[in-house]
Amino acid sequence: MITLKEALKLNKDELKKFKDELKTKIESKPELNAYIDVNNVGDGVPIAIKDNIQVKDWAVTSGSNILQGYISPYNATVINKMTNAGLSPFGRTNMDEFAMGSTTESSFYGKTQNPHNAQCVPGGSSGGSAAAVGAGLAIAALGSDTGGSIRQPAAFCGIVGMKPTYGRVSRFGLGAYASSLDQIGPMTQNVEDAAILYDIISGFDEKDSTSAQKDDKVSDKLDSTKKMRIAVLPKHLENASDVVKAAYAQAIDALKEAGHEIVEHSLMDAKFDISAYYITATAEAATNLARYDGIRYGNRITGTNLEDTFIQSRSNGFGDEVKRRILLGNFVLSSGYYEAYYVKAQKTRHMIKNQYEKIFSDVDLILSPIAPSTAPKVGELENPMDMYLSDLYSISVNLAGLPAISLPINKTKDGMPVGLQLIANAYDEQTLFDGALSLEKQVKYTK
Numbered sequence: 001m002i003t004l005k006e007a008l009k010l011n012k013d014e015l016k017k018f019k020d021e022l023k024t025k026i027e028s029k030p031e032l033n034a035y036i037d038v039n040n041v042g043d044g045v046p047i048a049i050k051d052n053i054q055v056k057d058w059a060v061t062s063g064s065n066i067l068q069g070y071i072s073p074y075n076a077t078v079i080n081k082m083t084n085a086g087l088s089p090f091g092r093t094n095m096d097e098f099a100m101g102s103t104t105e106s107s108f109y110g111k112t113q114n115p116h117n118a119q120c121v122p123g124g125s126s127g128g129s130a131a132a133v134g135a136g137l138a139i140a141a142l143g144s145d146t147g148g149s150i151r152q153p154a155a156f157c158g159i160v161g162m163k164p165t166y167g168r169v170s171r172f173g174l175g176a177y178a179s180s181l182d183q184i185g186p187m188t189q190n191v192e193d194a195a196i197l198y199d200i201i202s203g204f205d206e207k208d209s210t211s212a213q214k215d216d217k218v219s220d221k222l223d224s225t226k227k228m229r230i231a232v233l234p235k236h237l238e239n240a241s242d243v244v245k246a247a248y249a250q251a252i253d254a255l256k257e258a259g260h261e262i263v264e265h266s267l268m269d270a271k272f273d274i275s276a277y278y279i280t281a282t283a284e285a286a287t288n289l290a291r292y293d294g295i296r297y298g299n300r301i302t303g304t305n306l307e308d309t310f311i312q313s314r315s316n317g318f319g320d321e322v323k324r325r326i327l328l329g330n331f332v333l334s335s336g337y338y339e340a341y342y343v344k345a346q347k348t349r350h351m352i353k354n355q356y357e358k359i360f361s362d363v364d365l366i367l368s369p370i371a372p373s374t375a376p377k378v379g380e381l382e383n384p385m386d387m388y389l390s391d392l393y394s395i396s397v398n399l400a401g402l403p404a405i406s407l408p409i410n411k412t413k414d415g416m417p418v419g420l421q422l423i424a425n426a427y428d429e430q431t432l433f434d435g436a437l438s439l440e441k442q443v444k445y446t447k
């Protein structure tokens with residue numbers, strides 16, 4: 001598959017031919033189920049779009065039954081920015097319902113296969129985007145990351161996935177899951193493409209009240225020769241599988257060979273991250289999803305009266321995982337429990353942010369696992385608690401609002417990709433991409 005950088009140089013006729021061939025290729029692999037539909041807009045470079053990002057006149061459903069029949073009345077800001085830069089939305093990709101999940105198994109449209117092994121999940125929630133790029137069925141894609149949903153599926157599918165600093169990329173037109181954590185980001189074949197797509201979609205937007213007043217760009221200034229001080233987290237590895245530990249050791253060697261300085265640091269126990277995240281995320285989700293009532297959007301089941309219509313539409317429209325989170329979110333926000341859970345989670349969130357600030361007063365980047373293992377088998381994370389615990393390496397980055405990028409390091413003997421992530425200080429995307437480019441060059445991962 002050609003890279004985004006190469007595709008941006010194609011002329012109109014070449015692009016048209018490429019897109020026709022791409023469509024045929026996608027249709028020849030329906031079992032992958034990475035795309036929900038292929039629906040080109042405009043004549044730019046085709047980019048796959050997660051099904052929670054609005055493209056005017058397209059269906060947008062966040063992988064849910066409750067939004068069947070809903071059509072986007074406007075473009076998300078990222079889509080307008082893409083179109084202005086010569087890209088065009090090309091197909092909606094599959095995802096966990098409302099981005100709640102780590103495997104893409106909770107989608108209304110059924111599971112997506114991992115392109116490296118059909119018995120394995122692609123990760124989630126942006127599993128369709130990751131599988132499309134990993135299978136050579138997309139040049140690049142957009143995903144969203146609330147607690148790892150770009151970085152973890154990227155790692156499971158052998159591609160690059162980047163979550164920007166909170167506030168860098170407008171959330172206008174993104175289906176909200178947990179508004180204080182959500183960020184849209186690029187999923188690409190390599191680090192340079194991620195930087196190019198990041199530059200295109202980032203920047204201040206007056207339509208998003210949490211948008212940062214910053215417009216600095218990175219891709220023209222990429223420099224893999226800068227020598228950095230990089231923190232490693234030996235204690236943090238306890239819950240990682242042997243293949244992840246081996247990749248971590250390999251990445252440390254590669255970084256040293258590239259001339260970077262490695263220093264040891266530690267993070268607080270990840271059990272605090274999990275608790276703070278699942279309280280914060282479900283509380284915000286319960287609030288955000290209250291708008292899906294069967295009246296204003298998508299699917300309606302008409303009941304005997306208005307209340308019955310709400311109840312039936314929501315009972316029928318939401319899947320089990322979404323219902324579980326709405327219940328949990330409303331519980332932690334309820335008057336008797338608010339102080340005990342929600343307020344405590346916010347205090348923990350501050351502690352998590354502070355620990356990162358302390359580390360970044362000493363180093364440029366942190367090297368961390370992104371998931372405890374390679375892609376799990378279909379059904380392996382059926383127990384919700386097992387699934388939540390598998391997010392231990394990804395979610396603190398969102399709680400602290402930091403930028404991070406996951407990239408493939410090597411493959412297991414069974415051919416499954418193993419990825420790791422680099423984390424940078426807030427708004428320091430330049431250092432993040434420079435370090436990632438250096439690591440990518442040194443490990444020479446081959447598809």
Ligand code: GLN
Nearest residue numbers: 099100101146147148149
């Ligand atoms: N797996 C996490 C969750 O279910 C993260 C999902 C995401 O980043 N959207 O909440």
